[in-house]
Amino acid sequence: MTSDVHETELLLSTVRAFMAAEIYPHEDMVDRTGSVPPELGLQIETRAKQAGLYSANMPERVGGGGLSMKAMSLIEREYGKSTHALHSWIGRPTELLLACKGDQIEKYLMPAVRGEKRELFALTEPEAGSDAMGMKSNAHRDGADWILNGSKHFISGPRMPDFAIVFAVTGVDETKRGPRKRITAFLVDVGTPGFDVREGNKSVSYRGYKTFQLAFNDVRLGPDQILGEEGKGFELAGEWLGMGRVWVGTCCCGKAERIIGLATDWAANRKQFGQPIGQFQGTGFKLADMAIGLRTADLLVADAVVRAEEGRLTDADVSMVKVYCSEMLNRVADDAVQIFGGMGLMEELPIQRLWRDSRLERIWDGTSEIQRHIITRSILRPLGA
Template identity: 55%
Template sequence: MNFGLTEEQDMIVSTVRTFVENEIYPHEAEVERLGYVPHELGEEIKKKVLDLGFYASNFPEEAGGPGLSHVDFALVERELGRGSMALTHFFGRPQNILMACEGEQIARYRDPAVRGERMDALAMTEPDAGSDVRGMKTTARREGGDWVLNGTKHFISGAEHADFVIVFVATGEEVAGNGMVKKQITTFLVDRGTPGFTIRDGYKSVSHRGYKNMILEFEDCRLPDAQVLGKVGGGFEVMNDWLYATRITVATMAVGRARRVFDMMLDYAAQRKQFGQPIGRFQGVGFQIADSITEIDAADWLTLAAAWRLDQGLPANREIASAKVYASEMLARVTDRAIQVYGGMGLMDDFPIERFWRDARVERIWDGTSEIQRHIISRDLLRPLGA
């Protein structure tokens, strides 16, 4: 069993890390202060990524992407995790779900997104539904040959930059095998500027300032059948086919961010002196360093192993959930230890440690809470036993 990276993978890691250090790090403090990414800066980053040949690196060659493996792309995301999410957003990873586009949708949505000509956003979460997708209240009804959407989505990342949004809504009901009535979910492609569709600022978050969350409102928003992505009532099928990538992305980016924090913590522990010696020599600090690198390495291998299973065509739902829950919680522990090693200065904005600490909190919530991941893991283990 070979745990080493190939020469090509080493090149991927080096290229993306260098890009993040040179093109992302210098702008992080400004974005943190402003609370948004200036349009010109976002476009500049996007152009440089296109020139680099890494835009839409999560798409296969037949769709215009570079055709990276799941492990290759996990390495890309791991390095992007070192930088501000508000800025790395423009590195350009359109939603994989656009692979479900058919016919004219390919030329109108998927291909322009892959080329960097149009940006997308994914809209699923609602104020009263959260992780309960079938509990969503945004609906679409048939009227005069069209679909009429009504409802609200919130916590929608990237919608302020999006040219179109991929929206999940309830379009009817069905009776399950156990007799329970469940909502049918359908996916729609909705262009910015469509009458009845409004995008407005969301809430101010302490995590990832500048990576804004938006509120989407639909009020008698009319859409033709051509805007349905996949089949009517087939929203869950589209989700299951393509949205696994979001959970593994959280895990990989958490590993990358943890390694950046660790590097800073290690350097500080080696340079900062108390009682005539580096603080890293004190057991209380040294053990925190040892625990941190052990957990980071464990999260890294969990994540790469899950990506490897996808490349082999093996079931990976449980493994992805394990990677997501462990890596996101690991990041919380590592950033907290970094605050402790830095002492009072760790909470000052002279250093980015307090930002990493704040940013880490949301990773255990979005793209499926830690509780949801543990439910996925336990269900996967118990079902074969009839429990």
């Protein structure tokens, strides 16, 4: 066995043991009650640190685990088998924080890596979801300071955050394609006067994973609260967030594998007309299609990871992963409910929960439709269309 293969197996066995001990036993309770008791969340955080899983995505130079993209994709695939409500407590701070400079490093980046502070990524607004450029949140200069106004919703995380990375309009640039809003990312501490954070809508996907509403009313921010450069918020987000969509894809593969396992067991053991229902083509072919879909999705993720490691991952590559893996998962989840028949919808079995959880994957981090726009653009733009 090469040391690479050995390390991968060690990593996978660590993550699987962690999921079995710290995550899976709590899934039903969290889904039923719609919340994660704070002491349970803290226990997951603490044990994730002990297991070396906390901040595994961040580079070693800032105290993270320094795992390769390939290793991260394997870990995220295991996390994807369960619910965000629980595995998000195993912190993976947004890599956007690596853009911190000067005092920001000790104030935001390092505490996030150590698990002392939690951040939110705040882009979406009630009137600006898919159309992120339609955002109304804005900041104007007041001397050296900035004054932030606006609101955000659907901003998600496991618990009340300590600070948020907030995207806001700070001006308009004239470009060849017409006027374009300047978007800037700000680091905004919870507790700053004028900044209100409260729990928002409750999602039936990943029950217990919280969404927050953020309101900014003349929030005064110092010049050192800009993350990256003024007017370069989208470029910054684009630089780091592509991999976020690949992780969505790999999570979908993990969840699909779990669902396929449950559906296969049911098809092999449930008998009707005197035989296992899996022997009816209508059921057996569903299992075959699930296996084809999952294999293809896994290959797509593996290809994206290689492209990323070689520095040639494009936006269209990322969108293909996001669309294919999330839609594959939804086909798998829906077919699994069909294979389970009425029992598929009963609260006593996990299939209905996995089916509900799967649905979000086609929506967040950019809907399937928006991903298809990105792919279409990459096909037509070179032709000037």
